[in-house]
Amino acid sequence: MKNIVLGVTGSIAAYKAADLTSALTKSGHRVDVILTKGGREFITPLTLQTLSKNRVYTDVFQMDDPSEVKHISLSKKADLFVVAPASADIIGKIANGIADDMLSSAALAMQGIPMLLAPAMNTRMYENPVVQENLAKLKKRGYRIIEPRETILADGDRGKGALAEVGEILRAITESLEEKAP
Numbered sequence: 001m002k003n004i005v006l007g008v009t010g011s012i013a014a015y016k017a018a019d020l021t022s023a024l025t026k027s028g029h030r031v032d033v034i035l036t037k038g039g040r041e042f043i044t045p046l047t048l049q050t051l052s053k054n055r056v057y058t059d060v061f062q063m064d065d066p067s068e069v070k071h072i073s074l075s076k077k078a079d080l081f082v083v084a085p086a087s088a089d090i091i092g093k094i095a096n097g098i099a100d101d102m103l104s105s106a107a108l109a110m111q112g113i114p115m116l117l118a119p120a121m122n123t124r125m126y127e128n129p130v131v132q133e134n135l136a137k138l139k140k141r142g143y144r145i146i147e148p149r150e151t152i153l154a155d156g157d158r159g160k161g162a163l164a165e166v167g168e169i170l171r172a173i174t175e176s177l178e179e180k181a182p
Contacts, residue, residue, distance in 0.1 A: 001028050001029060001030060002029050002030070002079040002080060002177055003029070003030045003032070003077045003078050003079045003080075004024055004029050004030065004031050004032070004078070004079065004080045004081075004082065004173070005032050005033075005034065005074050005075075005078045005080070005081045005082070005106060005110075006020065006021060006024070006031055006032070006033045006034070006052075006082055006083075006084065007033075007034045007035075007036070007081070007082070007083035007084075007086070007090065007103045007106070007107070008033060008034070008035045008036065008039040008043065008048065008083075008084070008085070009036045009038055009039050009083060009085055009086060009087040009089065009090045009103070010036055010037070010038020010039050010041055010042065010087050010089070011038075011039075011042065011085035011086075011087050011120040011121060011163070012042060012120075012154040013084075013085040013120040013162070013163035014039050014042035014043045014085060015042060015043055016084070016085070016163055016166055017033070017039075017043060017048065017084060017085070018043065018047055018048065018051055019166045020084055020166050020169055020170070021033060021048055021051040021052050022051045023166065023170055024170070024173070025051060025052055025053060030054065031051075031052040031054065032052070032054055032055075032057065032074055032078075033045075033048045033049075033052050033054070033056045033057065034056075034057045034058075034074075034102050034103045034106055035048060035056050035057070035058050035103075036058075036087075036090065036101060036102075036103050037058070037101070038087065038089070040058065045058060057070060057071075057074070057102050057106075058102060059101075059102055060101060060102040060105050062102070070102075071102055071105040071106040071109055072109050074106050074109075075106055075109035075110045075111070078110060078113055079113055079114075079177065080113055080114045080115075080116070080173060080176055080177055081106075081107065081110045081113060081114070081115045081116070082115075082116040082117070082118070082169070082173060083103070083107075083116070083117050083118065084116075084117075084118035084120075084146070084163065084164075084169050085118060085119070085120030085121075085163045086117040086118055086119045086120065087119075087120070087121060088119075088121050088125050088126075088128070088131050090103060090104065090107075091117065091119060091131060091134050091135060091138070092130070092131070092134050093107075094107045094108070094117075094134075094138060094143075095133075095134035095135075095137045095138050096134070114144065114176035114177065114179065115142065115143045115144065116143065116144045116145075116146060116169075116172055116173065116176060117135075117138065117143055117144070117145050117146065118145075118146040118148070118163055118164050118169050118172075119131075119135070119145065119146075119147075119148050119161070119163075120148055120161065120162065120163035121148075121161050122153060122155060122157060122159075122161050123153065123157055123158075123159025123160055123161045124157070124159075125161070126148060126159075126160055126161040127159075127160070144172060144176060146164045146168060146169055146172050147160075147164065148160055148161050148162055148163060148164060149161075149162040149163070149164060149165070150162070
């Protein structure tokens with residue numbers, strides 16, 4: 001069993017995090033979900049809590065145990081960190097060291113483990129040079145980027161930006177955990 005921290009951000013693709021959480025849990029992994037404010041607009045903490053069988057973290061100031069700083073304790077026990085879907089917002093925050101919510105704070109605390117991002121956004125946003133620069137910066141820092149699909153997007157535009165299929169994300173997670181294994 002591996003400890004996986006799953007970040008879920010504000011993207012229409014957030015509903016797919018339910019399938020990802022369920023598949024990881026059924027595979028025997030412990031999944032700790034961090035759901036951003038934007039993510040909560042698309043999927044509820046209760047859904048992810050039920051599927052992960054763990055509390056869903058939504059606020060950096062959420063204190064279950066006063067002796068524990070949760071974003072730090074999650075980073076210490078994590079074997080893998082993945083954000084799916086990863087919005088342009090979280091990609092920019094992580095790339096530029098901004099820690100102003102639970103997910104971006106946890107991301108900055110993660111060290112020495114595989115880190116994966118699965119971007120999901122409109123093509124115009126995904127292809128924006130700023131987003132591409134941030135992704136390149138994160139790749140240089142060791143993040144694995146699970147490329148989005150090209151298709152008709154939720155808003156009717158056609159192009160690259162749809163979240164990778166859950167099966168592809170699961171394969172990337174499995175490969176990353178196997179590469180890390182001694």
